[in-house]
Amino acid sequence: MEVMAADVDYDVIQIGYGPVSKASALFLSRMGWKVGVFERWQEVYSLPRAVCIDHEIFRVLHAAGLGHIADSVTNDAPVYRWFNAEWKQLLAIDWAAGSISGGSEVNFVHQPSFEWAMDAEIKSRPGVDLNFNCEAVAISQTADRVTVTVRDTKSGATRKVTARYLLGIDGANSLVREQLGIGRTDLGFEADWLVIDFTLKDGLTARDLGIPECGQYCNPERPTTIVPGGIDNGRICRRWEFMRLPHETREEMLEEKKVWDLLSAWIKPDQGELVRHALYTFRSLVADKWQDGRIFLAGDAAHVMPPFMGQGMCAGLRDVWNLAWKLDRVMKGDADASLLETYEPERAPHATDVIKASIFLGSIICMPDAQKAAERDAAFLSSSAPPPPPFPILTKGLLEKDRDGNVVSPAGQLAPHGAVRYHGKTSRLDRVVLPGFNLFLSGAIKPSELTPAARSLCEAQGIEIVTVADRRLAGDDQIGDTQGQILTFMKERGLDAMLVRPDFYLFGGAAGASRVNAMLMEFDRQAQAHGFHPTRAMAISA
Template sequence: MSSTDNEVMYDVILVGYGPVSEILAVMLARLGHSVAVFERWTERFPLPRAVCIDHEIYRVLSAIGLRDELPAVSHPAPPYRWFNAEWKELLSIDWSAESISGGTDVNFVHQPTMEAMFDKAARRYKEIDINLGWDVVEVRQTDAYAELVAREVDTEKVRTVRGRYLIGADGANSLVRAAIGSSQEDRGFEADWLVIDLLPNEGVTLDIPPAAQYCNPARPTTIVPAGIRDGRYYRRWEFMRMPGESREDLENETMAWRLLEPWVKPDQAVIVRHKVYTFRSLIADTWRKNRLIIAGDAAHVMPPFMGQGMCAGLRDDWNLAWKLNLILTGQADGSLLDTYQIERRPHASDIIDLSMYLGKVICIPDPEAAARRDKAFFEKTVQPPPPFPSLTGGLLDRNANGEINAPAGLLSPHGTVRHKGLVGRFDDLVGLGFVLILRNAAHGTSVTPADRACLAGMNGKIVHLGDQEDGNGEEVIVDLDKKFTPFMDGHGIVAMLVRPDFYIYGGATAPSEISGLIERLAIDLGKYGFKRAGESNNKAEEGSEARL
């Protein structure tokens, strides 16, 4: 039996229902867009994979309404320390440090508990149609819509469903990626690791490093938190498969306890999961073909040593959500999605490089090579790790030569502020969207009525920093955490124009440059058919269909 749901045209269809799909559905639904989700499995995968989120993703999740729920499923990270076989420190990454987004740089999470929170959030929206137990067997597209064919696992019933766009968040073996015709670049990292998650017994305190890589060539080992559930803290060990060992040998529970023996005994904890995973480094060449798009593991797979796999997928979501919103509301045409891969692929590629750098530090089974590595770290002759990436392409302010004007592409600061008599986080009080932040009230005189009308047409806002709320309280923010003032002074700017995804479009080094900055954003958006508020009509989306 088959049917075509052609009486319904969803705004977006999502294939897969992992965390990337759950959160993208919430992002779109909260903006009023209809979303259909199709997932083969009827029950959520019960075991952890990802164990942490960084400050940027914590800010994003908070901004879409999950701020109050996050503390129950996450906890601040300790410093992340790397040791050689003699437990001498090689490298330290201070994940406990205060971040530009406010709070610690990294938070550890228990993924199944977090996903349950995501699912609960998704089910609050009538705009989201969740179809579990439906196996997507084909995806295709026309100039006017994307379409999938799904078969119900239990009944063999077949449905055909249409949407304006279809996004594959369907994992490393993505059907949607195959439909796009995208190949994958193999960046050359591959290693098998036994992953063990365990729950210490009540009252047991383990004498272990809080978060560490034990770079012992006899057995490279990872020891990190694995999140919190019902007030109890999980722990994770990862052990590299050594030459001559089989995957089957490692997946034996007796072997798992033998490997854990230096740190934990069977009477101290319960093993929740032990399984061998292959860590790889892959990135898709093509992330979008007209109305078909990929995100998350469908677009990129990376070693876990920076804890960025899920974070990268949620960044894909955040980049797509605000652009799809402009397209679906008729304010821009489909070509705006051309900037998705331009912005996200280099960023994900750089994180893969950073993860591979760290992976190559620990994944050394040869004692002589490990000794050379140790010597280079101790003598400080080792090549330093790549910096954490910013945006390097896409919708960013540029000079006449096409070069990006600093600080365009950087993540904007965030913190606690006072605004309109209230104290809270900047995003909560000022709101989301384009925001022009001025260094002080005096610079507001450089923003002309035409500038204000231009920003209002983008649904943008203007605020300025001040020591206290004054007569212009509609626009002043008091920087209680001292995040914004040092950032702007450090970059020598009097204004910064922030995009809806919290990345800086551009900055002005003098008041006289502010009008030009606003105008350049309007021009750049205009390249993608952007229509300012009041000018919007359905022709933008119709035009995008014609151009596809």
């Protein structure tokens, strides 16, 4: 069981202060932990990079008490359309459709606004100690702590700081990863793209410009991405991305004349403001190791992916949400440190599968060969092209398993979420049922049908038993499924019950009282293996 080292400076040290680190600091501080953040630069990076927050991360931010930020910096995504050179539609991904989380599949975000809002939130909280101009230069660890040597980049002075755990959230060129000697596996994708962010003149829209609201122009003469860039202080931002062709140099792509030549077919200088342009090498890399004792990698330090699914920042935020509830439980003494060893087995395969899906989409777009592009077009237009792969689920870790150790479906799937009615009020589910281990029953099984051992387990482990009913029939002690999200999900999978983890993934789901009781006993077996002690839910402060 984790025992606090009395003389450490922090509970957790984080190296880096990008969006994933900011979210992690807020997750942990709102759980009551002292976080020290060390960033080599002087201030928040002010230029846009990521443009997407998907439904899962939008939900996570709300559950973590950051819903006011998520609501203020995002807007629903339109349909994501892919066109060939003749503007024939090859593929349409309906991001505007409802998601399993009860809202839009994807939300577009202006990343600087998102980061500034989180930065302001962090600076209003006493539990986070921000240290700018502080570069980590050495890392060591013992059985009970991590020690980081940091150097003041202005004065050159060095000092040592200690914590119970260290998170390396310091980007693709992670010093933490390099210090630990951790290599990366290359999944084989590499392409240079010029990324251009542009703020539109007041009143202008994509429709006015005659451009797709959100799309890929899969023209072999110049593969091009055209997507929203969020909203900056009420001004609409747009992003263009242009693939560097084999005959072009990297230096040429960065020339301002080249930038305007590429933009000229889409927008004119008097229609807004060029915010920035940068050449990025899109790659596909996964760290070979995500945990070394008390040190963890997250975000771009752990994985780098092509942007074609808009999942780079989302994947990093999933990392720290997964890690936060486990660190919280271990540092409180409610679980053994072995629980933390489920982080890499859960997150690494999931992130790798997201990268592979992004590569699949990238292979459709990044096709400068006219003959291959024509073959691609024919396959899509005849509906014979393979569909995009389904979004990944968890395949390892703290999930229901059979006697042979195989994960039992639907364990690892993301649980549903939506609006619910409870005690005369309609609200988000995550405001009614706090993140924790929660057992949802459809009504086909009553709590009284659980065995005494199962009921005792739920009481001992603080598992909340929640009965979900049709909104028109729900009693006072039941949750009314206002959107039909929860009951539809369960019905489609033939479930009478599902045990949902603090990060909203299913530990398991079952039909029939005997299977539900067996699922709970399997949870008990794994909980005991990780030294679980009673706890109700993550205590997230206001």
